[in-house]
Amino acid sequence: MDEIKKESQEELELETREWLESLEYVLQSSGPERVQQLLHDLDTYAHEAGVELPFTANTPYINSIPKKNEPKFPGGREIERRIKSLVRWNAMAMVVRANKLDPGIGGHISTYASAATLYEIGFNHFFKGKDNNSQGDQIYFQGHASPGIYARAYLEGRLDANKLHNFRHELQDGGGLSSYPHPRLMPDFWEFPTVSMGLGPIMAIYQARFNKYLENRGLKSPSDSKVWAFLGDGETDEPESLGAISLASREKLDNLIFVINCNLQRLDGPVRGNAKIIQELEAQFKGAGWNVIKVVWGSDWDSLLEADKSGLLTKRMNEIIDGESQKYIVEGGAYVREHFFGKYPELLELVEHHTDEDLNRMKRGGHDPEKVYAAYKQAVQTKDRPTVVLAKTVKGYGLGEAGEGKNITHSQKKLNEEELKHFRSRFGIPISDEDVVEAPFYRPAEDSPEIIYLKKRRQELSGYVPKRVVKNQKIKTPSEEIFKEFYKGTEGREASTTMVYVRILTKLLKDKEIGKLIVPIVPDEARTFGMEALFRQIGIYSSRGQLYEPVDRDSLLYYKEAKNGQILEEGITEAGAMSSFIAAGTAYVTHGINMIPFFTFYSMFGFQRIGDLAWAAADMQCKGFLIGGTAGRTTLAGEGLQHQDGHSHVLAHSIPTVKAYDPAFAYELAVIIRDGIHRMYELQEDCYYYITVMNENYEMPPMPKDVKDGIIKGMYKYKPSDSKSKIKANLLGSGSILNETLKAQEILAKDYDISADVWSVTSYKNIHYDALDVERWNRMNPDKEQKKAYVQEVTTGEEGIFISVSDYSQILSDSISKWLPGKLTTLGTLGFGRSESREALRDFFEVDAKHIVYTTLYALSEEGKVNKETLKKAMKDLKIDPKKSSPIKS
Ligand SMILES: Cc1ncc(C[n+]2csc(CCOP(=O)(O)OP(=O)(O)O)c2C)c(N)n1
Ligand SMILES: [Mg+2]
Numbered sequence: 001m002d003e004i005k006k007e008s009q010e011e012l013e014l015e016t017r018e019w020l021e022s023l024e025y026v027l028q029s030s031g032p033e034r035v036q037q038l039l040h041d042l043d044t045y046a047h048e049a050g051v052e053l054p055f056t057a058n059t060p061y062i063n064s065i066p067k068k069n070e071p072k073f074p075g076g077r078e079i080e081r082r083i084k085s086l087v088r089w090n091a092m093a094m095v096v097r098a099n100k101l102d103p104g105i106g107g108h109i110s111t112y113a114s115a116a117t118l119y120e121i122g123f124n125h126f127f128k129g130k131d132n133n134s135q136g137d138q139i140y141f142q143g144h145a146s147p148g149i150y151a152r153a154y155l156e157g158r159l160d161a162n163k164l165h166n167f168r169h170e171l172q173d174g175g176g177l178s179s180y181p182h183p184r185l186m187p188d189f190w191e192f193p194t195v196s197m198g199l200g201p202i203m204a205i206y207q208a209r210f211n212k213y214l215e216n217r218g219l220k221s222p223s224d225s226k227v228w229a230f231l232g233d234g235e236t237d238e239p240e241s242l243g244a245i246s247l248a249s250r251e252k253l254d255n256l257i258f259v260i261n262c263n264l265q266r267l268d269g270p271v272r273g274n275a276k277i278i279q280e281l282e283a284q285f286k287g288a289g290w291n292v293i294k295v296v297w298g299s300d301w302d303s304l305l306e307a308d309k310s311g312l313l314t315k316r317m318n319e320i321i322d323g324e325s326q327k328y329i330v331e332g333g334a335y336v337r338e339h340f341f342g343k344y345p346e347l348l349e350l351v352e353h354h355t356d357e358d359l360n361r362m363k364r365g366g367h368d369p370e371k372v373y374a375a376y377k378q379a380v381q382t383k384d385r386p387t388v389v390l391a392k393t394v395k396g397y398g399l400g401e402a403g404e405g406k407n408i409t410h411s412q413k414k415l416n417e418e419e420l421k422h423f424r425s426r427f428g429i430p431i432s433d434e435d436v437v438e439a440p441f442y443r444p445a446e447d448s449p450e451i452i453y454l455k456k457r458r459q460e461l462s463g464y465v466p467k468r469v470v471k472n473q474k475i476k477t478p479s480e481e482i483f484k485e486f487y488k489g490t491e492g493r494e495a496s497t498t499m500v501y502v503r504i505l506t507k508l509l510k511d512k513e514i515g516k517l518i519v520p521i522v523p524d525e526a527r528t529f530g531m532e533a534l535f536r537q538i539g540i541y542s543s544r545g546q547l548y549e550p551v552d553r554d555s556l557l558y559y560k561e562a563k564n565g566q567i568l569e570e571g572i573t574e575a576g577a578m579s580s581f582i583a584a585g586t587a588y589v590t591h592g593i594n595m596i597p598f599f600t601f602y603s604m605f606g607f608q609r610i611g612d613l614a615w616a617a618a619d620m621q622c623k624g625f626l627i628g629g630t631a632g633r634t635t636l637a638g639e640g641l642q643h644q645d646g647h648s649h650v651l652a653h654s655i656p657t658v659k660a661y662d663p664a665f666a667y668e669l670a671v672i673i674r675d676g677i678h679r680m681y682e683l684q685e686d687c688y689y690y691i692t693v694m695n696e697n698y699e700m701p702p703m704p705k706d707v708k709d710g711i712i713k714g715m716y717k718y719k720p721s722d723s724k725s726k727i728k729a730n731l732l733g734s735g736s737i738l739n740e741t742l743k744a745q746e747i748l749a750k751d752y753d754i755s756a757d758v759w760s761v762t763s764y765k766n767i768h769y770d771a772l773d774v775e776r777w778n779r780m781n782p783d784k785e786q787k788k789a790y791v792q793e794v795t796t797g798e799e800g801i802f803i804s805v806s807d808y809s810q811i812l813s814d815s816i817s818k819w820l821p822g823k824l825t826t827l828g829t830l831g832f833g834r835s836e837s838r839e840a841l842r843d844f845f846e847v848d849a850k851h852i853v854y855t856t857l858y859a860l861s862e863e864g865k866v867n868k869e870t871l872k873k874a875m876k877d878l879k880i881d882p883k884k885s886s887p888i889k890s
Contacts, residue, residue: 057283061276061317063365064294067302070374075124079453080369083155084120085427086442086450088113088398090151092415092423093439094167099413100439105168106179110396110409111232112148114263114366118230118391119148121372122259124454126380128225129463135220138211138590139465140204140229142261143180143195149466150177153189154443155454156464161441183468184619191468191590193619196612197231198238201258203616204229205244206579208256208386210587213541217564219516220591226380230259233277234266242284244576248386249289251543256386257379258285261366263395264322269407273323278390291387293375298363304350312346319343329394329405333360366391398426415439471592477678478514482507486670489702497693497736498629500666500700502531504673505598509538509566514596514677519584519624521568521599523577529600529629529693532557539565574605578613585622585688594681596624603628603692604643607651617688618657623680624688625673631662631692632807633829634841635736644833644841645692649808652690653765653815660690660765662806663711664738667703668762669693671711694807696736696838713790714766719758723749727865728800729756729856730822734764737807740842743849748856752866752874756856761804764812767791771819791819801859803827805847825859827851831887845887850878 007015027035046053095107112119122139130136141149150167153159159177166176170185178185180195194200208227214220235241248256262278264271271277278294285292296317297305304313320340328336333356341347341359351359365371372391379387396402396409402419403412415423420436423429429442444450458464486500509515526532539562546561568584570577577599583590584597606628607614614626630636633646652660659676663669672691679685710716715732719742729748733741741758748754761767771789778786788796802824804813810828817824829845842848846855857874860866875882 057286058279059282059294060314061279061296061320062294062305062314063296063371064292065371065374065378067299067306070370071377073370073373075369075373076453077369079449080120080124082428083124083450083454084116085429086155086444087120087148087151088116088427089424089429090154090164090441090443091147092399093441094147094151094164095413096415096420096439097165098167098169102169107147107168107413108144108410109147109412110399110403111142111144111261111263112146112151113397113399114393114395115142115145115230115261116148116397117367117369117372118259118261118389118393119145119152121369121376122228123152123465124457125373126226126376126461127228127465128461129458129465129467130469131463134462135223135225135591136462137225137465138191138204138207138227140192140194140200140227140231141181141466142200142230142232142235143193143197144232145230146178146180149181153464154441155451156458157446157451157455158464161443164441181466182619183621186468187621188468189466191466191620193616194231196616197235198240199613199616201229201231201235201238201242202240202244202575203579203582203613204258205248205253205256206576207583207590208253209247209251210580210583211255211591212251212253212543213568214587214591214593214595216541216543217516217566219593219595224380225255227253227256228259229257230261232266233260233262233264233271233281236260236277236281237271240575244573244579245285245288245290245386247576252384253386254383257376258290258386258388260388260390261393262390263366263393263397264326265395265405265407265409267410270323270326272321273326274321276320276322278392281388281390285388289385291379291382291385293378293387293389295365295368295371295375295389295391297365297371297392298368299370300362307350310346312344313350316340316343316347325392326405333357336360364392364394366393367397398423400426468589470589472588472594474684475514475517475594475677475681477674477682478508478511480674482511483670483674486666486700487703489666490700492699494697494699495666496695496697497663497666497669498529498695499697500669501600501627501629501673501691501693502529502533504670505531506534506537508673509534514681516566517594517596518566519568519580519595519597520566521570521577521580521584521597523570523574523601523605524572525600525602525629526567526569528602531600534567536560538567540567540569541565574601574610575613577601578610578617581624581626582613582617582620582622585617585624586620588623589621594623596677596681598625598627600627600629602643602645603631603648604645606645607648607690611651614652614658615655618655621657621686622688625676626688626690628690628692630695632694632696632735632737633831633833634838634845634847635694635696635807636833637838637841638835639833640835641832646807646829646831646833646845647809648690648692649765649812653768653812656769657687658690658765659687659763661763662692662734662808663762664733664735664760665703666700668711668760671703671708672762675712692735694736696739698736698739710794711760711762712766713770714763715759715761715791715794717757717794718760719745721745721749721755721757723753723755725749725753725755727754727860728798729754729860730759730795730798730800730802731756731852731856732759732761732802732804732813734761734806734808737805737842737847740847740849740852741805744852744856747849747853751877752853752857752870754856754860754866756800757798761806761813764806764815768815771816789819791816792821795819795821798822801825801856801863803852803856803859805852807847823859823863825855827855829887831890844884850880854878854880 170176181190403409542561545563550559552558581599584595587595731741774789805827809830810826
């Protein structure tokens with residue numbers, strides 16, 4: 001091999017310059033596309049010659065849009081600055097006042113302070129409202145920035161000073177303002193709850209995808225509406241924030257824009273003190289196929305970058321880490337000169353005509369309206385991919401000594417007199433030294449240029465945002481005809497409630513009125529639940545249609561993807577599927593269309609996996625059906641500890657507006673689903689459903705008379721005992737385990753001469769909530785005739801003891817015990833599941849017929865109705881092993 005010549009430093013520099021000049025020539029003569037082609041060819045050539053090029057998804061640490069490509073800023077710079085200052089002041093005042101009156105009430109100043117320009121450019125130039133039949137944008141405001149959003153609504157005349165005064169005091173006269181975006185608490189204002197970090201970004205992605213789904217299915221006309229998601233840089237550490245970004249690029253969601261406020265800080269300190277969050281995020285989003293727009297430096301840096309012919313300034317920008325950037329803010333101009341520019345003498349020369357004060361004032365990109373405008377403009381015009389704007393800002397911008405860029409900044413909520421004066425003067429708010437101590441709200445007169453400008457801008461952008469407007473029409477509940485088949489039972493054939501559910505869904509999908517509104521959602525579990533026939537029937541949604549021939553094309557139930565497909569097959573992402581559920585279940589408000597989602601999942605991977613999204617769904621008054629399949633700790637045999645769910649109903653119990661049901665029979669399921677559609681879409685009640693379905697096959701009985709009301713309310717007597725015995729018991733069963741109570745009923749009558757009535761309990765949650773509410777009403781109305789809870793109404797006069805048994809934790813049935821006329825013993829499946837047969841599991845958890853019989857005898861013996869001898873013998877006859885391990889402790 002030839003010896004490689006060692007060139008001198010000068011020769012190397014000369015060579016570099018020649019290459020750069022050649023490139024510059026090509027750029028000037030043939031344009032950027034030719035440069036791209038050349039670099040690509042060079043890259044390929046080097047690769048083929050065995051030169052390993054280090055992988056980087058990063059561009060230099062400078063703005064993505066060069067100065068020369070910036071569009072002309074169409075706004076009034078000065079007036080917009082004044083409006084922004086007023087919003088800043090009122091947002092700060094709201095938090096400071098709230099904490100003066102009530103120390104400890106909390107609130108955040110610094111998040112909005114860093115994001116003000118990012119929002120104001122949106123409000124004045126981009127965010128579209130819903131007036132004049134505009135479809136409007138969907139904007140996910142960062143939760144902690146809410147004071148700024150309220151302060152703007154105050155200037156717009158949408159919120160009065162009293163409301164601002166009652167920020168975080170929602171129970172005061174005239175109402176207050178919720179801490180964060182909560183549609184439930186401010187239903188005319190907020191649309192999207194974002195404060196639990198990570199949920200906003202993932203919901204926004206699926207919202208944007210759902211908008212395209214509605215367009216592709218012809219349910220909504222195409223529009224240029226955008227979904228904007230504002231998030232913190234610290235928030236991007238949440239797995240939900242970045243976990244679905246590749247879906248957004250795969251689906252070419254050019255209707256989606258993320259704006260990440262990179263103030264380099266989170267709550268405790270720097271987000272990436274030792275690195276650069278903007279560069280890290282750039283690589284991740286670029287790698288996922290997004291359009292990335294970095295807004296790092298403000299306009300004051302343009303001339304420096306221009307003058308920097310050697311590229312040294314860019315090199316220095318690339319070198320610094322976020323911990324240093326943060327320090328520059330806290331220390332000021334002289335420090336920046338010494339530590340940033342001072343590293344290279346040439347850079348010091350570059351700023352020799354700048355005073356320290358000048359250096360101190362040089363803005364970051366996210367505080368420069370023209371840079372932010374340029375970024376948004378490019379974002380809304382980008383086709384075929386989503387855009388992320390990475391804007392570098394300062395946390396607590398404008399707070400000065402009170403906490404600009406400090407590690408304590410996030411939690412700063414009090415400003416002393418000097419700090420208030422400083423803030424006032426910095427932003428030119430016309431409040432006197434005397435008044436400033438009280439941090440009064442300030443709104444210029446209605447006919448002031450500021451108010452006129454701001455209102456006009458919003459008018460031109462189709463009205464105010466955020467604003468939640470419900471425009472949907474009610475829909476008619478499907479006729480009983482569809483459900484009759486299920487009321488009849490299966491007439492000898494065996495079926496599981498899962499099979500029944502799929503059949504109901506299939507029939508609903510064929511319904512002329514509501515069929516098209518149904519959105520079946522599955523996270524790669526359709527076959528598990530026997531739903532694969534739907535693939536062919538209604539198609540799987542794919543924005544690209546089906547570009548390949550599926551391997552099972554010859555079969556009847558082939559895997560059919562289609563542009564107008566109806567099923568959302570999300571792949572293995574319960575969080576994504578739940579976000580789709582939310583987008584569909586709130587389409588009645590976001591689009592005025594009553595979509596009816598049925599999200600079917602493994603019940604174990606529901607509430608406990610994505611409980612926070614389920615909570616957010618309730619905040620948003622989402623509608624629809626969550627169907628927990630393969631449910632029940634002992635009904636799902638074999639799968640073991642991580643699969644067997646015996647507590648999703650306990651988790652569902654904690655969300656007030658969730659209607660949770662654990663049905664046993666086909667007719668129960670049919671009644672519940674029909675009632676659900678009736679309540680949610682005809683009566684427009686504020687709730688969504690959680691229904692568990694099981695995979696045990698048995699004959700589905702016909703519906704007894706007059707039980708519909710009981711099914712819906714939560715319990716009814718299913719089968720009185722044939723026995724005429726005076727010894728009475730009541731067995732409460734749910735789901736598949738109801739069959740065990742029926743077996744126990746027979747044994748009790750035949751072998752022990754006990755008359756045990758079997759009740760079907762479809763919803764402990766309903767019964768419990770109703771009883772609590774009635775109990776409270778009675779307490780509040782001691783002079784009025786006292787009411788009975790539903791459970792009391794149906795059990796009054798029932799004799800004997802009560803035994804409850806379900807495939808769920810005992811706490812569900814324990815919750816209703818005090819309203820029953822006899823003592824309740826609860827059997828359930830609290831404990832860890834394990835791999836076994838159904839029979840062995842039910843024995844282990846003590847929820848099978850023999851344990852029900854024995855427990856009944858024991859409870860009766862305690863009341864002196866069964867003697868000890870009988871009990872002892874029963875234990876032997878029933879083969880109950882008293883030494884067996886306790887399921888709760890195993
Ligand atoms: C899931 C979740 N965990 C924790 C919090 C508490 N929290 C509120 S703000 C915050 C820091 C936010 O930092 P960043 O995302 O960078 O936003 P910034 O305020 O800097 O704009 C934390 C940890 C939360 N709201 N949600
Ligand atoms: Mg931050």
